Amino acid sequence: MNYLLIHNCARPFVLAGLLFATLPAAAAAADNLIQNSSFEMRSGPRRDYPAEPWGYDDLDTLSRSPWAHWGYSGFFAGDYEIKLGPGRTGAMCARLICRQRGRGGICTDTLRVKPGTKLHFRGFFKAVGAKGPCFVNLEGDPGDGWATINLPAAPDYDWTEVAGEITVKPPRAKREIGADGKISIYLFIYTKAYGELWIDDVTLTPIDSAKP
Ligand SMILES: [Ca+2]
Numbered sequence: 001m002n003y004l005l006i007h008n009c010a011r012p013f014v015l016a017g018l019l020f021a022t023l024p025a026a027a028a029a030a031d032n033l034i035q036n037s038s039f040e041m042r043s044g045p046r047r048d049y050p051a052e053p054w055g056y057d058d059l060d061t062l063s064r065s066p067w068a069h070w071g072y073s074g075f076f077a078g079d080y081e082i083k084l085g086p087g088r089t090g091a092m093c094a095r096l097i098c099r100q101r102g103r104g105g106i107c108t109d110t111l112r113v114k115p116g117t118k119l120h121f122r123g124f125f126k127a128v129g130a131k132g133p134c135f136v137n138l139e140g141d142p143g144d145g146w147a148t149i150n151l152p153a154a155p156d157y158d159w160t161e162v163a164g165e166i167t168v169k170p171p172r173a174k175r176e177i178g179a180d181g182k183i184s185i186y187l188f189i190y191t192k193a194y195g196e197l198w199i200d201d202v203t204l205t206p207i208d209s210a211k212p
Contacts, residue, residue, distance in 0.1 A: 106188070
């Protein structure tokens, strides 16, 4: 009798646990262009360029980040550092910490998309005394800052979802569309603020393919 009671009680609990464990991962995985969206994968042993595009001297002003598939820069006139933080989901998030105000940022690997593609951006952010602008900046073949999404202006806020829709612009002069019909873009997350910006669960998903 006791066995049956335990069995009946435990089963719904297990099912609920499975749902919580699998749904967010499945929803983020299918069409999301950004790898390591939740900052759970460390960068591991260094690889040769171009397998690891960031992290050699001041190549493209970006250096290695602690996370696979992300670059980091804190050298645009300011002095920022990047640290691990407790995750909004999973174990980790990225923390950009200002020591001298300028511009710090993280950047995705190269993302290949067709011009005209509509993309849905979604990310979660937290600010601790972040006095100054923080924003998402799209760069690459269409130019630097061909789309921008501002983060909340308040210096302090708990985990907050920021979302926006953007359309990939054609390549600027002298840049060409590849044989696959695609161009290269990069998603940067910048802080020009003092204090700390926390980042987790960043996705960029083609809108059409997200529809059933
Ligand atoms: Ca995470």
